[in-house]
Amino acid sequence: MSEETSTASHDARRVGAAALWLLIVVAIALGAAGLVTATPSAGLQAARPELTGVVDAAVTAKLDVAEADLSTLADQVDTLGTSARGALSALVAGRQDTVDAAVAQGDKLIVGIGVQAALVQADLDAAPYVGQPAADLHVSEAVQARYARLKTGLAAVRDLDDQWASLTSGAVTATKVSTSLAEHDRLVGLAAAQGRAAHYKDALPFLAQAGDQIAAARILRTQLAATVDVSVLDQWLDRNATYDKALRALYLALNKVGGKVTDDVRKAIAGEKAARQNLPPDSRGLIVIIAEIGQGGMNGAVIAIEQAKATLTDALAPAPAPAPSDGGAGQPSATP
Numbered sequence: 001m002s003e004e005t006s007t008a009s010h011d012a013r014r015v016g017a018a019a020l021w022l023l024i025v026v027a028i029a030l031g032a033a034g035l036v037t038a039t040p041s042a043g044l045q046a047a048r049p050e051l052t053g054v055v056d057a058a059v060t061a062k063l064d065v066a067e068a069d070l071s072t073l074a075d076q077v078d079t080l081g082t083s084a085r086g087a088l089s090a091l092v093a094g095r096q097d098t099v100d101a102a103v104a105q106g107d108k109l110i111v112g113i114g115v116q117a118a119l120v121q122a123d124l125d126a127a128p129y130v131g132q133p134a135a136d137l138h139v140s141e142a143v144q145a146r147y148a149r150l151k152t153g154l155a156a157v158r159d160l161d162d163q164w165a166s167l168t169s170g171a172v173t174a175t176k177v178s179t180s181l182a183e184h185d186r187l188v189g190l191a192a193a194q195g196r197a198a199h200y201k202d203a204l205p206f207l208a209q210a211g212d213q214i215a216a217a218r219i220l221r222t223q224l225a226a227t228v229d230v231s232v233l234d235q236w237l238d239r240n241a242t243y244d245k246a247l248r249a250l251y252l253a254l255n256k257v258g259g260k261v262t263d264d265v266r267k268a269i270a271g272e273k274a275a276r277q278n279l280p281p282d283s284r285g286l287i288v289i290i291a292e293i294g295q296g297g298m299n300g301a302v303i304a305i306e307q308a309k310a311t312l313t314d315a316l317a318p319a320p321a322p323a324p325s326d327g328g329a330g331q332p333s334a335t336p
Helices: 001-036 042-093 096-126 141-155 159-195 200-224 231-257 263-277 283-318
Strands: none
Touching: 042 096, 042 141, 042 159, 042 283, 096 141, 096 159, 141 283, 159 200, 159 231, 159 283, 200 231, 231 263
């Protein structure tokens, strides 16, 4: 082999060795980069608050406003619950004026609750990133959890207007029935006063009007039958209708003979007496009837309002701070 050939071969081996070392270095570098990328790094986790800090501050400012408005909303719902319970208690006790006042107050409150709920929704909508698919890239978990908690609290009042409408419907229906029955009794009393004065013909129009009130109550009874036990109401209506019929028959008989006592009059007197004895002795049964009617729509509404209050309370409660960890220092070992 010539000297020139030997030198060329040596140079080729040097170039090959250098290229090999270069490939090895590149492979090591790429492998290290892969390990750094694939391995969860404590350094990257520590950097997370720095990455989200600016957005967290902006979101937190919006959520502070939303929480304050949600707190006002919770107060309104609490007051609505007081009105609902007051209406129910007054209905059971037969205090119709108190029922009407509580329902009127609740009607105003439910409008205010709707307005306040819309305000809270606007507050939450104004918070950037949260509630969006890319929220994890911009907002910390703690801030997102707070947003979700406030949103859950707001959702609790979504159906309160329907629940209040149910309560109002029950109370209004009870009021209508109560009004019809009370007016019936008043008209029968006027008829009886005319009868005692021997104005039998003048008593008949009052009895006819009393019959109209019974008819109106029966229409309400039909509407209620699907949701409320109307058996007591049926008995009250039937017994009073029977008495009205007997009293009318008596006055017709007396008016026909000019007040003389005839066999027909005696028969009518006996019929009126039997029907009167079958009437309820006092108004306690009527109070029970009205309470049962109202409770059919009111109990569920009261429960729904109380549940909404509980959800709002949870939404406004601060998240519990995580318990400090000492990494197990000072704790006895579980294994020997």
